[in-house]
Amino acid sequence: MSMDHSVVWIVIVSLAVGSFLIRFSFLGFIGDRPMPEWVLRHLRYTPVAVLPGLVAPLVLWPAATAGMPDPARLAAALVTLSVGYFSRNVLAAILSGAATLYALLFLLG
């Protein structure tokens, strides 16, 4: 696949500057003044607001199977989510998800 390399660098530099400013934000500019409650309350949900929406189409309509739902990938996603939820252990969730995926891909051919 071809990529416009000047565009790639625009993305890299913008993300580098933007990410740094997000990370530095309160620490750098607010110092030890308190912050409005409502801002914190929204920020608290950013990971669970962005990542599930990003993953959902990749789980349901994987590009590797030309967008057709795939039993092995669906099962791997469910196992990862359950193990992660009950064990609260990221690594255990990744490993059991990967094991499920490979086992089913092997069994289902």
Add this chain to the structure above:
Amino acid sequence: MTSSNPKRYFLRGAQDALPFVLVIVPFALLFGVVATEAGLNVAEVMGFSVLVIAGAAQFTAVQLMTENAPTIIVILTALAVNLRMAMYSASLTPFLGKAPVWKRALVAYLMVDQAYALSQIKYELEPELTVPERFAYYIGTVVPLAPLWYAASYIGAVAGTQIPASFALDFALPITFLAMVAPALRTIAHVAAAATSVVLALLLTWMPYGSGLLVAAIGAMIVGAQIEGVMARRART
């Protein structure tokens, strides 16, 4: 009286972060592989991993670029993924806000999920730590992680094109993200936000170039915050 001992806390931080090496290395390898297969060269892969140093946002950007999304959408969506770090920054501020500005800048550059989580817990459990000790602990937690993040990205980028499709590496990204999200589903508000995100993202796939994901994320944040507000009011009455 106990004297300030930053070195001890630096070593403690490094030790506490060691298990995360097992997450960081495969994740970075995968980024190198996926980005290379998307058409990025080694310098660009390293540009991402060294300058942006945020796995989820890097993957998001590469994914959207392969979908030929407009550059501004790529940047905004990847930055939205990193917005959680504004929360990290806010919650570290009471503990590190008095450190010199160059130290705060270094903390900001190295702000990754694992360093934040470990440090936040440490600061709350040991409120008597001095600011230099807190800084030393934080830097300690990234010492085993950041260099391996760079190195594994490089190896992934170089080895990238030689990994066969039967490894189903396309699904390493969903698995990694699900594994990160699942333990974060601590309250009804978190579960509702995640569910909103999934439903809206799926309903809005017709919107051009992943902009549906931005709308879904904003909706999900509002739902989470609203439910938290309702639960808090109920708990008070």
